[in-house]
Amino acid sequence: MTDVVGSHPQYDEFADEFLDHAADGFHNAHYDRPACLSLLGEMAGRSVLDVACGPGLYAAELVARGARVIGLDHSPRMIELCRERAPAGEFHVHDLGDRLDWLPDGAVDRVLFALALEYVDDRVAALRELRRVLRPDGALVLSRSHPTGDWLRQGGSYFDVRVIEEVWSRGWRVRYWLAPLERTCEELHEAGFLLERLLEPRPAPEAARLDPDRYASLSREPTGFLAIRAIPDPRR
Ligand SMILES: C[S@@+](CC[C@H](N)C(=O)[O-])C[C@H]1O[C@@H](n2cnc3c(N)ncnc32)[C@H](O)[C@@H]1O
Numbered sequence: 001m002t003d004v005v006g007s008h009p010q011y012d013e014f015a016d017e018f019l020d021h022a023a024d025g026f027h028n029a030h031y032d033r034p035a036c037l038s039l040l041g042e043m044a045g046r047s048v049l050d051v052a053c054g055p056g057l058y059a060a061e062l063v064a065r066g067a068r069v070i071g072l073d074h075s076p077r078m079i080e081l082c083r084e085r086a087p088a089g090e091f092h093v094h095d096l097g098d099r100l101d102w103l104p105d106g107a108v109d110r111v112l113f114a115l116a117l118e119y120v121d122d123r124v125a126a127l128r129e130l131r132r133v134l135r136p137d138g139a140l141v142l143s144r145s146h147p148t149g150d151w152l153r154q155g156g157s158y159f160d161v162r163v164i165e166e167v168w169s170r171g172w173r174v175r176y177w178l179a180p181l182e183r184t185c186e187e188l189h190e191a192g193f194l195l196e197r198l199l200e201p202r203p204a205p206e207a208a209r210l211d212p213d214r215y216a217s218l219s220r221e222p223t224g225f226l227a228i229r230a231i232p233d234p235r236r
Pocket residue numbers: 007009010011012022028051052053054055057058072073074075078094095096097113114115116119120
C-alpha cells in the first residue's frame with residue numbers, strides 16, 4: 001500500500017448516500033456536529049469557511065445561525081448537494097492539495113474542518129493555507145477520528161502514520177490516514193496554530209434513543225471522534 005490518499009474524490013460516488021447517512025445519523029448529527037458547533041460558538045454575522053463541506057449539513061446549520069458560509073469540497077456531487085441544501089452559501093469544487101488562491105489573506109472569521117483531515121496527504125500545507133485565510137483573531141475548529149479508537153480497531157503501532165483502505169458497512173471503499181494525536185497537534189503547530197481547546201465528545205443525550213448500545217459505548221470509550229479549537233499563533 002503506497003502511503004498516499006491522492007486527489008481522487010472518493011466520496012463523489014456515494015455523496016447522496018452520505019447525505020442520507022449523515023443527515024440524522026448517530027455519529028454526524030448527534031456526536032460530531034454538536035461538538036464542532038459548540039466550539040465554533042456564536043456565528044451570527046460571522047464568515048466561515050466550511051472546508052470539505054460534504055453535502056452541506058454543517059453549511060445549512062451555519063446559515064440558519066446567521067453565518068456567511070463559503071464551502072469547499074473536491075467532490076463535484078457534494079458541491080451540487082450543498083448548493084441545493086444551503087442556497088445562501090457560496091461553494092467551490094476545490095482540492096485541499098491546491099492553494100486557496102481564490103481567497104485573500106484574513107478573509108474569514110472561522111474555519112471549520114470537520115472529519116476530513118484524514119484524507120489529506122500534505123496536511124501541514126493545507127493547514128497553513130487555512131491559517132492564511134483566517135483573520136488573526138479567528139479560530140479553526142477541526143474534528144477527526146479519535147486516534148485511540150483507530151488504534152484499537154486497526155492494531156499495529158499506535159504511533160505509526162500510515163494510509164489504510166477500508167470498506168465500510170454501506171460498501172463505501174475509503175482510503176485515509178491514521179495518525180496519533182501527537183501528529184495532529186504537531187501538524188497544527190507547524191502550520192502556525194495554537195491549540196486552545198480539545199474535546200473528547202460524548203454523544204448528545206437524545207442519541208440514547210436512536211441507538212442505546214452505541215450511546216453507551218461512546219459515552220465510556222474513546223472510540224469515536226475528537227474536536228479541536230485552534231487559533232493563529234500571534235508570534236508566528
Ligand atoms: C466524512 S465527509 C465530511 C463532510 C462534512 N465535513 C461533514 O462533516 O458533514 C469527508 C469530506 O471530505 C471531502 N474531502 C476529502 N478529501 C478532500 C480533499 N483533498 N479536498 C477537498 N475535500 C476533500 C470529501 O469529498 C467529503 O465530502
